[in-house]
Every structure is written in C-alpha cells, then in structure tokens.
Amino acid sequence: MTPVAAALSYLTEHRDQHLSALYELLSIPSVSMDPAHRADMVRAAEWLATCLRHIGMHHTEIVADHGLPLVYSEWLGAEQAPTLLIYGHYDVQPADPVAEWHTPPFTPSLVGENLYARGASDDKGQVMAVIFALASWLQTSGRLPVNVKLIIEGEEEVSSTLLHRFVADQAERLRCDAVLLVDSMMLSPQQPLILYGTRGNCYLEVTVRGPKTDLHSGTFGGVVDNPFNVLVRLLAALQDGDTRRVRVPGFYEKVCIVDDEERAFINRLPVSDAVLQALTGVPALAGEEGFTPLERASIRPTFDIHGISGGFTGPGKKTVIPAQARAKLSMRLVPHQDPVEIGELVRNFLQQQAPSTVQVSVEVLSASWPVLVDYRHPTVQVASTAFAKAFGRPAAFSIGGGTLPIAATFQKHLQAPLVITGFGLPDDNLHAPNEKIFLPCLFGGSAMIIHYLAELADAYVLR
Amino acid sequence: MTPVAAALSYLTEHRDQHLSALYELLSIPSVSMDPAHRADMVRAAEWLATCLRHIGMHHTEIVADHGLPLVYSEWLGAEQAPTLLIYGHYDVQPADPVAEWHTPPFTPSLVGENLYARGASDDKGQVMAVIFALASWLQTSGRLPVNVKLIIEGEEEVSSTLLHRFVADQAERLRCDAVLLVDSMMLSPQQPLILYGTRGNCYLEVTVRGPKTDLHSGTFGGVVDNPFNVLVRLLAALQDGDTRRVRVPGFYEKVCIVDDEERAFINRLPVSDAVLQALTGVPALAGEEGFTPLERASIRPTFDIHGISGGFTGPGKKTVIPAQARAKLSMRLVPHQDPVEIGELVRNFLQQQAPSTVQVSVEVLSASWPVLVDYRHPTVQVASTAFAKAFGRPAAFSIGGGTLPIAATFQKHLQAPLVITGFGLPDDNLHAPNEKIFLPCLFGGSAMIIHYLAELADAYVLR
Numbered sequence: 001m002t003p004v005a006a007a008l009s010y011l012t013e014h015r016d017q018h019l020s021a022l023y024e025l026l027s028i029p030s031v032s033m034d035p036a037h038r039a040d041m042v043r044a045a046e047w048l049a050t051c052l053r054h055i056g057m058h059h060t061e062i063v064a065d066h067g068l069p070l071v072y073s074e075w076l077g078a079e080q081a082p083t084l085l086i087y088g089h090y091d092v093q094p095a096d097p098v099a100e101w102h103t104p105p106f107t108p109s110l111v112g113e114n115l116y117a118r119g120a121s122d123d124k125g126q127v128m129a130v131i132f133a134l135a136s137w138l139q140t141s142g143r144l145p146v147n148v149k150l151i152i153e154g155e156e157e158v159s160s161t162l163l164h165r166f167v168a169d170q171a172e173r174l175r176c177d178a179v180l181l182v183d184s185m186m187l188s189p190q191q192p193l194i195l196y197g198t199r200g201n202c203y204l205e206v207t208v209r210g211p212k213t214d215l216h217s218g219t220f221g222g223v224v225d226n227p228f229n230v231l232v233r234l235l236a237a238l239q240d241g242d243t244r245r246v247r248v249p250g251f252y253e254k255v256c257i258v259d260d261e262e263r264a265f266i267n268r269l270p271v272s273d274a275v276l277q278a279l280t281g282v283p284a285l286a287g288e289e290g291f292t293p294l295e296r297a298s299i300r301p302t303f304d305i306h307g308i309s310g311g312f313t314g315p316g317k318k319t320v321i322p323a324q325a326r327a328k329l330s331m332r333l334v335p336h337q338d339p340v341e342i343g344e345l346v347r348n349f350l351q352q353q354a355p356s357t358v359q360v361s362v363e364v365l366s367a368s369w370p371v372l373v374d375y376r377h378p379t380v381q382v383a384s385t386a387f388a389k390a391f392g393r394p395a396a397f398s399i400g401g402g403t404l405p406i407a408a409t410f411q412k413h414l415q416a417p418l419v420i421t422g423f424g425l426p427d428d429n430l431h432a433p434n435e436k437i438f439l440p441c442l443f444g445g446s447a448m449i450i451h452y453l454a455e456l457a458d459a460y461v462l463r
Numbered sequence: 464m465t466p467v468a469a470a471l472s473y474l475t476e477h478r479d480q481h482l483s484a485l486y487e488l489l490s491i492p493s494v495s496m497d498p499a500h501r502a503d504m505v506r507a508a509e510w511l512a513t514c515l516r517h518i519g520m521h522h523t524e525i526v527a528d529h530g531l532p533l534v535y536s537e538w539l540g541a542e543q544a545p546t547l548l549i550y551g552h553y554d555v556q557p558a559d560p561v562a563e564w565h566t567p568p569f570t571p572s573l574v575g576e577n578l579y580a581r582g583a584s585d586d587k588g589q590v591m592a593v594i595f596a597l598a599s600w601l602q603t604s605g606r607l608p609v610n611v612k613l614i615i616e617g618e619e620e621v622s623s624t625l626l627h628r629f630v631a632d633q634a635e636r637l638r639c640d641a642v643l644l645v646d647s648m649m650l651s652p653q654q655p656l657i658l659y660g661t662r663g664n665c666y667l668e669v670t671v672r673g674p675k676t677d678l679h680s681g682t683f684g685g686v687v688d689n690p691f692n693v694l695v696r697l698l699a700a701l702q703d704g705d706t707r708r709v710r711v712p713g714f715y716e717k718v719c720i721v722d723d724e725e726r727a728f729i730n731r732l733p734v735s736d737a738v739l740q741a742l743t744g745v746p747a748l749a750g751e752e753g754f755t756p757l758e759r760a761s762i763r764p765t766f767d768i769h770g771i772s773g774g775f776t777g778p779g780k781k782t783v784i785p786a787q788a789r790a791k792l793s794m795r796l797v798p799h800q801d802p803v804e805i806g807e808l809v810r811n812f813l814q815q816q817a818p819s820t821v822q823v824s825v826e827v828l829s830a831s832w833p834v835l836v837d838y839r840h841p842t843v844q845v846a847s848t849a850f851a852k853a854f855g856r857p858a859a860f861s862i863g864g865g866t867l868p869i870a871a872t873f874q875k876h877l878q879a880p881l882v883i884t885g886f887g888l889p890d891d892n893l894h895a896p897n898e899k900i901f902l903p904c905l906f907g908g909s910a911m912i913i914h915y916l917a918e919l920a921d922a923y924v925l926r
Binding site: 232233286296316358430433 | 496648662673675677679681684686688689694696698699700702744745747749754759763768770771772773774775778779781783785793819820822828865866889892893894895
C-alpha cells in the first residue's frame with residue numbers, strides 16, 4: 001500500500017471517530033462578534049490545540065495578544081520539501097434568527113448525509129477536514145510529505161484584526177511556498193472549485209438623525225422630516241432601480257474590465273440560472289444590467305442593505321416618528337476598486353443628497369481589498385489534480401463573490417501563491433439559519449488534502 | 464361659597480391625595496398591545512371601577528365582552544339637566560425603547576412640576592383629572608350639575624374594537640347632549656385648545672419576500688434582488704423628495720380644500736415655527752410644499768414610516784440578504800379622505816411598482832376616519848368659557864393632527880356634538896420615552912371640568 005493509500009484508508013476507517021470530534025467542536029458556540037461568548041472562544045481554541053497536539057503536530061500554540069485566540073500549529077520535519085501554510089477559522093456567525101432553525105444551532109444534527117449546525121460549513125467542518133487529513137498522514141506514515149504551518153483564527157467574522165497583525169509581524173516565521181485557504185465551497189458534490197480571486201467589501205452604517213426624541217406622528221406628522229422617510233430616499237438613491245447599477249459617481253471607475261475570453265470562461269461554470277433560482281427560491285434572478293448572474297456574482301461589484309433599525313417593529317401598530325433611523329449596508333468590490341476610497345465616495349454622495357432637515361452620518365465599519373491570484377501557478381494547478389483524485393473531476397476555476405479579508409494580507413506579506421478553495425456547497429446556508437455541511441464533501445475534502453500534500457511534494461521535486 | 468367654589472376648593476385641598484391615586488394608576492403597566500400585560504389591564508380597570516364607586520358615582524361596571532376591559536360609570540341624578548358623555552382611556556403605548564427613559568416608565572417620578580411615567584399624559588393623567596373634578600363636585604355638593612356617563616376604555620392604542628361595538632350596541636343607553644373627549648393637549652400651559660376635527664389614519668404593513676431563506680451577500684450578491692433594496696425603492700416612491708407630496712395617484716382627490724379664511728384662522732394659533740423647531744429639536748422643519756407647518760399638521764394628509772424589520776441590526780457586521788423585509792407605515796388623513804379607499808390606492812400603487820423578482824404584500828392594519836365638528840355649537844363654546852375660567856384664557860380652536868378613531872363612531876351613533884380637548888402639552892413625549900404631564904395643566908384641567916359641568920347646566924337652561 002502506498003503512503004497515500006494508507007492515509008486514505010485510515011481516513012475511512014476512523015470516520016466515526018472523526019465525526020465525534022467534529023460534533024464536539026460544533027457544540028461550542030464560538031460566536032466571535034458576541035462578547036457574551038468570549039469564554040466559548042477560549043474553549044474552542046483550547047479544544048483545537050489539544051486535538052492538534054494529539055494527532056502529532058510538532059508544535060502548537062495559542063496566540064492571544066489582545067485579540068480572540070488564534071491557534072498556530074507546525075509540522076516541519078520534511079527536509080528538502082516545500083512548505084504549505086494552511087488557513088481556516090473556528091469562529092462563527094451569530095445564530096439569529098434562532099427561531100428559524102429546525103434543529104438547535106449548537107447541537108450538531110445529522111439528517112441523512114447533511115450535518116446541521118452553525119459553523120458546520122463556515123468554517124469548522126472544513127477546518128476539521130484538514131485536521132483529519134493531517135491525522136491520517138501522521139498516524140499511518142508518521143510524517144507529512146511537506147512541511148505544514150497551520151493557522152486557525154477566531155476573528156474571521158469580525159475583521160481578523162489579530163491575524164492581520166500576526167502575519168505582518170511574523171512574516172519570516174510564516175514563510176512558505178504556497179498558502180491554502182480552506183473557507184470556500186464546491187459548485188456541487190461532484191464539481192470542486194478553486195477561486196483565483198475574491199471580491200472585497202466595504203461595510204457601512206448610515207445614520208439619519210432628526211428630532212431630539214421620538215415624536216407622535218399625529219402631532220408632528222407634516223411638521224418635521226421623518227428620519228425613515230429620508231433614509232429610504234438616500235438608500236434608494238444609491239442604486240438605479242432599472243439597471244441595478246450603483247449611482248455613486250466614480251464607483252465603477254477602477255473596476256477591472258474583464259475581456260470576452262475570461263467572461264466566456266466564467267460563464268462555462270456548470271451553474272445554470274435555473275440552478276441559481278432553485279437554490280435561492282426567488283421568483284426571478286436580478287442584478288446589474290448587461291451581465292450574467294455568474295458574472296454579477298464574481299467580476300462585478302454589488303450593493304446590499306443588511307438591516308434597518310429605529311422606530312417600532314414589534315407586533316401591532318405604533319405611530320412614531322423616530323429620533324433616528326440607521327441602516328447597515330455593504331458593497332462587494334472587485335479588482336482594482338479601493339475599499340477605503342469607495343467608502344469615501346459613498347459617504348460624500350450620501351451627504352450631498354441629505355436634506356438640511358436632518359443630520360446624516362456615514363461610518364465605515366470595515367474595508368477589505370479584493371484579491372487576484374495567478375491560477376496557472378503549479379501549486380494552484382496541483383490542487384486541481386488533487387481534487388480530480390479525490391472527487392473524480394478536476395476543479396473549476398472562478399472568482400469568488402465573497403470576501404476573504406485575510407487573503408490580501410497573506411499575498412502582501414508572504415508573497416506566495418494562494419489556493420482558495422473549500423468543501424462547502426452553495427446551499428449550505430452560510431450566515432443563515434440551518435447551516436449544514438454535506439458529509440461526502442467534507443470527507444472528500446480530507447481526501448483532497450491527503451492527495452494535495454503528496455502532489456505538492458512531487459511538484460516541488462519536479463521543478 | 465358657591466357650589467363651584469366649594470368644588471374648586473376641595474380640589475386644591477386634596478391635591479396630595481389625588482396625586483397618590485394617580486401614582487397608583489400609573490404604576491400599573493396597562494400596555495394594551497402586549498399580551499403579556501393582560502393581567503395588568505384587568506388590574507387597571509378594577510382599580511378605576513373601585514375609585515369611581517368610592518367617589519360616589521351611582522353605577523359602575525366593567526364591560527369585557529371578548530375585549531380588554533372597558534370601565535363604564537354613570538351618575539344620572541340631575542333631572543331636567545343635560546347629559547354629558549365623557550370619554551378617556553387607561554391603556555398605554557409600550558415603553559420601548561426602555562433604555563432611553565431617564566426614570567422607570569412605570570414608576571411615576573416627579574421632577575419639578577412634571578410627572579414622568581408612561582400614560583402620564585396619554586391618557587391616564589387626563590382621565591384622573593376628570594375623576595378628580597367629579598369627586599370634587601360629589602364630595603362637596605353631593606351631586607353633579609349635569610348627568611354624566613363616563614367611558615374609560617382599554618383599547619385606544621389597539622383600535623378600540625370593543626368600544627366601537629359597545630357604542631353601536633348601546634346607543635340608546637349612551638344617549639347624551641354632548642360628548643367630551645379628554646385625550647388631547649393644550650398649546651401651552653397658558654393656552655387651552657379645543658379641536659374641531661381630527662385627522663384619520665391608514666396604517667399599513669408592507670412585506671417584500673425574496674429568497675426562501677437568508678442568503679450570504681458574497682455568494683448571492685448580484686444574483687438576486689435584496690428585499691431591502693427593493694423595499695427602500697418602493698417606500699421612496701411613495702413620497703416626492705422635493706415637494707414631500709404623496710405620489711400615489713388619487714391620494715389627494717377627496718382632500719377637503721380649506722379656504723383662505725380658515726387657513727388664516729389656523730395660522731393664527733400662537734405656535735411659531737421657532738417654537739415647533741425648539742420642541743422637536745430638528746435642524747429645520749419640513750413638510751408638504753405650499754403649506755405652513757400648522758396647516759401641514761392639521762388640514763393636510765401625511766406619510767410616515769414607523770419601523771423596518773428583517774435582516775441584521777445587532778452590533779457588528781453581518782452580510783446577509785434577508786429572505787424578507789417589512790415596513791410599518793401610516794398616512795394621516797383629512798376630511799373627506801376615505802381610509803379604506805386610501806389603503807387600496809396605496810396597495811395598488813406599491814404592487815404596480817414591485818418588480819417581478821420579489822413578492823410584495825400590503826396589509827392594512829387599521830383604517831380610521833377623519834372627523835369634523837361644528838365648533839359654533841353652544842356645548843362646544845361653553846367648554847371654551849370653562850377653560851377661560853380655569854386657565855384665564857379661552858380655548859384656541861384647531862383641527863387635531865392625531866387620530867381619535869372613536870370620535871367618528873360617537874358622531875355616527877350618538878348624533879351629539881363632540882368636544883375634543885385635553886390637558887397634555889406638545890412636549891409631553893406621547894408614544895415616546897420620557898412621557899410626562901405638567902401638573903398645573905392636569906389640575907387646571909380638573910378645574911376646567913368643574914366649571915364645564917356648571918356651564919353646561921346653565922347653557923341647557925338658557926336654551
């Protein structure tokens with residue numbers, strides 16, 4: 001039996017044991033944006049560190065340094081072999097609205113081959129797929145084919161502040177030949193996907209302040225501007241209702257023009273409009289005029305409102321003119337839009353539109369750069385080969401619609417090619433109720449990693 | 464000492480005792496729209512019934528009949544004298560946002576001459592002002608100058624369902640010569656106000672449904688219409704941002720054209736723009752083009768958004784495309800707009816504007832008619848005289864911006880002139896945090912009622 005075959009066989013034989021471990025991790029509500037879950041963050045990090053020591057990693061430490069704990073682990077025993085940095089995160093989004101979950105979000109529940117839990121797909125399940133692969137190599141060969149540096153952070157959902165600093169400060173220690181980011185998805189259980197770029201994001205909060213206190217709309221309706229009435233006009237002004245284009249001057253100025261060849265390449269992805277419509281359940285797809293849904297989800301920027309607060313939203317009726325109304329919104333950005341500049345453009349636009357009857361403030365909550373990767377690099381291409389061996393089909397390539405804020409930092413400080421991929425699925429309900437992971441993808445993902453470590457060692461020798 | 468002087472003197476001497484009674488009533492959180500407070504509603508009604516029996520009303524009963532309890536009380540011992548029906552309500556709005564109260568909403572707190580509590584002004588304080596007046600007459604003269612039928616309902620903030628039925632069913636029993644509605648305000652502590660009309664209201668809930676579940680805006684941004692993006696466009700379309708006019712075709716068709724003489728009369732009210740701006744604290748007043756603030760608050764219809772729900776509004780960032788977004792909104796209506804017809808017009812307009820990429824539903828939560836009263840009727844004019852005796856100045860007359868849904872029902876079934884007045888103030892923070900009543904207005908209101916009962920008896924004899 002080859003070492004790869006031995007590792008794969010170990011993976012299969014220990015499936016139940018691996019699942020039990022994943023259940024334990026998913027049961028810890030490591031919600032990074034909620035201060036009430038600080039102790040759970042520490043518990044999850046310690047659980048991971050214990051696990052990594054147990055499977056035979058050489059050195060594992062928890063880095064805190066004024067942030068939520070980050071788990072760093074190394075196995076550097078492969079002389080003359082390349083070094084792979086692997087990235088994932090153990091923090092999760094809040095579970096709200098909790099009432100819409102069919103099973104408790106922090107009690108892993110297996111229904112058929114789908115495992116339901118907050119973090120099942122984003123990203124605990126994928127992190128554990130990596131650990132299962134490392135364990136399978138270490139427990140069968142006593143070694144890994146390449147050197148591995150593993151980072152599992154706890155702040156992915158809250159801006160990765162600690163990790164950005166850690167990468168910048170420890171660039172020498174983190175030096176590597178490739179970075180594998182495992183926090184993405186496949187197109188289907190049969191079709192793996194590697195992203196050669198991801199969109200950036202500019203997240204804003206807009207506040208409209210009117211009267212000094214909430215007012216009765218009978219007494220003061222018609223006398224003062226209602227902050228909600230103003231807010232909806234401002235938000236509506238941001239996007240053309242017909243073309244769905246953002247109306248902010250300069251917004252599209254730096255957008256990378258993708259040539260017809262690459263557009264055709266993107267549209268070859270085996271994801272039809274009918275599939276997208278069935279996945280989302282909308283009456284009809286919609287988006288920027290002149291582009292296909294696949295293009296609009298990858299090479300074009302977007303504008304989405306995420307929530308609006310103020311006034312009264314309880315049961316029944318309350319006739320209030322609120323003292324203030326506030327909206328959370330964000331724009332997905334593409335190369336080479338500058339997220340900080342976009343924030344300024346939007347702020348200026350909104351403040352120019354604002355009437356003098358209210359005060360409008362615009363706060364940039366985060367600004368993340370888009371990323372572009374050279375998908376022809378061998379370390380990227382052998383990842384596709386590893387997928388072919390694990391799933392029977394090489395990876396498709398695309399640009400990711402979501403944002404991996406840390407990818408730009410890895411690229412900047414480590415100057416190594418990035419492989420952005422993952423083992424989730426488009427219907428995994430990320431950031432939504434009833435998040436799940438499909439177990440054949442999870443264990444196929446472990447097999448892909450097992451192959452990838454071997455392929456990467458070979459590619460390095462061949463060079 | 465005249466009977467009136469005796470009653471006034473009793474009122475003054477028992478001020479502390481009266482205040483204690485009011486504190487007790489304000490301490491009961493009788494929030495009619497919250498099912499969690501059902502027991503408090505019963506408690507408040509029983510407290511009032513006990514109080515009315517104690518002061519010497521002939522007959523007092525609690526009417527429940529599938530609704531929240533209504534208190535009905537009679538004193539009918541004045542032969543050959545007219546009968547006055549007095550109306551108030553003991554239910555209150557919810558206290559949210561509770562965090563913005565400086566004192567606990569259901570712990571009455573006296574700061575100088577202002578008494579803070581939910582319901583202090585709307586309407587428990589005013590109801591107790593009436594009861595103090597009745598008590599002062601009954602305890603000093605052993606009788607009232609006119610017959611009194613008193614209705615204190617518990618559903619004013621939730622559509623008065625029971626009372627509408629009660630008035631329709633018991634019209635004969637409720638027969639009277641005038642109806643005094645005590646649920647309004649003065650212009651200032653020195654300037655009483657009688658309303659000769661009130662605006663109606665059409666309260667709607669608009670729901671935009673898009674994807675079958677919340678989606679990640681990275682994966683699906685640009686692929687589907689975000690229900691919030693659509694909702695803000697629909698809401699913005701309802702009102703012209705420049706003229707502040709409602710854009711729904713037919714909306715203004717039945718609006719009563721007020722002649723220049725009456726407009727001049729309305730604008731003579733001693734409420735300057737500077738006063739309105741100071742009261743509300745807005746950077747600048749705003750409203751429908753072509754009308755003064757006083758006109759816009761009385762003889763012109765309005766459009767206000769009260770709350771928008773869906774998506775994520777907690778601390779931090781969440782990049783969600785919500786499955787649905789919902790808005791609560793209402794339009795204040797003026798004679799002779801039909802609230803049911805207006806609801807239909809708005810529904811049709813919104814559904815015509817809605818793109819086929821989402822489902823839009825519009826629910827009418829309530830529809831209340833505007834009211835017009837003949838302010839020259841003697842029962843109305845002697846109310847102004849009673850104000851002059853109690854406050855040193857006769858009442859100003861205006862049309863109320865708020866809605867008293869029950870007024871139209873009284874007018875329809877009892878065919879008696881309405882006197883719509885009250886002892887609150889414009890800065891009482893109705894329906895908002897830190898609601899209060901100014902005690903000189905409250906006790907002046909009791910004095911006004913003491914005078915009014917005598918004046919009404921005289922007016923009846925003179926006729």
